[in-house]
Amino acid sequence: MIEFNTPRRGDSGQDADRLPSTSYAVLGMLSFGDELSGYQLKKRADNLRFFYWSPAHSQIYAELRRLEKLGYVTHREVKQMRRPDKRVYRITSAGQEVFETWMNEAPVEPVSLKHSVVLRLFFGHAGNPERLREVLADYADQVSEVIEDLRGISEEISESDQFFYPAVVAEWGIGYYEAERRAAMTAIRRLDDRPERAESQAEEKDADTA
Amino acid sequence: MIEFNTPRRGDSGQDADRLPSTSYAVLGMLSFGDELSGYQLKKRADNLRFFYWSPAHSQIYAELRRLEKLGYVTHREVKQMRRPDKRVYRITSAGQEVFETWMNEAPVEPVSLKHSVVLRLFFGHAGNPERLREVLADYADQVSEVIEDLRGISEEISESDQFFYPAVVAEWGIGYYEAERRAAMTAIRRLDDRPERAESQAEEKDADTA
DNA sequence: ATATGCATGTAATGGGTTACATGATTGT
DNA sequence: ACAATCATGTAACCCATTACATGCATAT
Structure with a gap:
């Protein structure tokens, strides 16, 4: 019987497709056609930080x-005079091809996020409520700065059609971070409004009510 | 001379603090005080999937x-009859302590997210615009399902004060995913409204306009 | 019968970070 | 003079995933 013995990676030396997403991020940054050094690439990757870790x-x-x-x-x-040599990379046609295939064929994956602030909120019972409010407020501030950055970038690039897609992404980012700010502030309000179960006499911890 | 020779992890067998966030997630799930097996822990961790990877x-x-x-x-x-034994874990007071310290003292970190759909949108120039619209619509649908799940959970838990913090988190999640849905739909509209630079004669790729 | 859930683990591998290393140039 | 930026790379480690492995119980 012809049995498909689970075609997993590692079968034949180098497994054609199935690169990690970081590879596609790098390929994508080269897909505009220009030559970039590793250093420049790193800096470009930092521009993705709003929606993709660098x-x-x-x-x-x-x-x-x-x-x-x-x-x-x-x-x-x-070769550069008075500077260490640089090694500039360029995408090949094979590279363009796999990148386009990924763009068009990759399955729609859910976002993977590690939101440590929300994690702390989730476990709020185990921490100091005042401090939690501070953390949330702090987070909201950080987010506000990101929004400002994004607005700046958005204005810069939304003129030119050259940056059409990045501009759409910037808009997405603004909406996202605004939602984060709102969520953080709503959470703070919820904490404030909570009917405290020992308001004045406090000390729920290591007290009598064990 | 008393020299602090860069106290980095691995110095003295086991390095006191500085655990990866996954450790805190596990510790947090045990911080309610009940005993849990690894299996149950995994299932609980899946409940965090809306804002923290499992x-x-x-x-x-x-x-x-x-x-x-x-x-x-x-x-x-x-010991269980007719079932493999289970090993249930419980947090110690030392564990509670480090967890609370983390809750109250850990710096406010930005979210780390890998949004592969937005990544694809960013590199939209390199793919099929029709397909990109599909991807976005698909994503919006997936997000809608998540919202429904969250609404269900939210209703279940928002009754009891026992789940106060998780309820606040659920609300946050609903706000977040609604923003995602809106952002995806706005992006689709932007793509639709784009003044196409070669509407009818198409073939910008590998055509004459090199 | 077969699949699914409970339950626990190991081995191999990979993806990624941090720290270590080097070295020249430009700006303060 | 010192710091920052350009530029490239290695070594050590570690966090985490996938696949392999086992085995019983219940539901379909």
Whole structure:
């Protein structure tokens, strides 16, 4: 019988597709066609930080080596006087192809998020309520700054059609962070409005009511 | 001379604080005081999935072993007839302490998110616009389902004061996912409204306009 | 019968970070 | 003079996932 013995990666040396998303992020940044060094790539990756975590520079270099081995990028040594040489990378047509395939065919994955502030809110019973309010307020402030940054970026880029997609993303980001700010503030209000079960005499912890 | 030779992890066998956030998630789930098996813990962790990724079960078991070695949890073997024994874990007072310290003292970190749909939107130039619209619509649908789930959970728990904090988190989640839905739909509208730069004659790709 | 849920774990591998390393240039 | 920026890379580690492994019980 012809049995499909679970075609998993590692079968034949180098497994064609199924790259980690970081690879696609790097490929994507090169998909505009210009040549970029690892250093520049890292800086560009930081622009994605609003909706995608930014890998460490060492990771970018590792990624580039991998992509080159797969034939998706090539590099060229650029000699510079009075500066260390740079190695600029360019996407190959094979790279363009796999990137487009990913764009069009990859399944729609849910966001993966690690929201440590909300995690702390969830476990609010175990902490100091005052401090929790501070944490939330602090978070709301941080978010406000991000919104300002995004508004700035949005204005800069929404003129030119060249940045059409990034502009749409910036708008998305603004909506997202505004929702975060609202949520944090609503949460604070909920904490304030809570009918406290020992208002004045406090000390619910290690007190009599064990 | 008393020199602080960079107290980094790995110095003295087991490094007091600075646990990964997953440890705190596990500790938090045990901070209610009940005994839980690794299996139950995994299921509880899945409830955090709306705002915190859920680790693999093997990771939970590994985490429990680590926490036990640190003295933050203890386990007890529970014999069951006609069923494999279970090992239930309980938080220790040392564990409660470090957890509370984390709750009150940990710095307010920004969310770390990997939004692959937005990543694809950002690189929209490299894909099929029709397909991108589909992806966005698909995402909006998935988000709608999450919202329904959250609404259900919210109604269930918002009665009892016992689930005060989780209820606040559920509300936050609803606000967040509603913003996501709106953002996805706004993005679709932007794509639709875009003044297409070659509407009828198409073929901007590998055509003459190189 | 077969699948699904309960329950626990190990092995292999991978993705990623932090710290270590080096070295020149430009700005303060 | 010192710090910051450009630029590239390695080593050590660790967090985490996937797959492998086992085995009983209940529901379909």
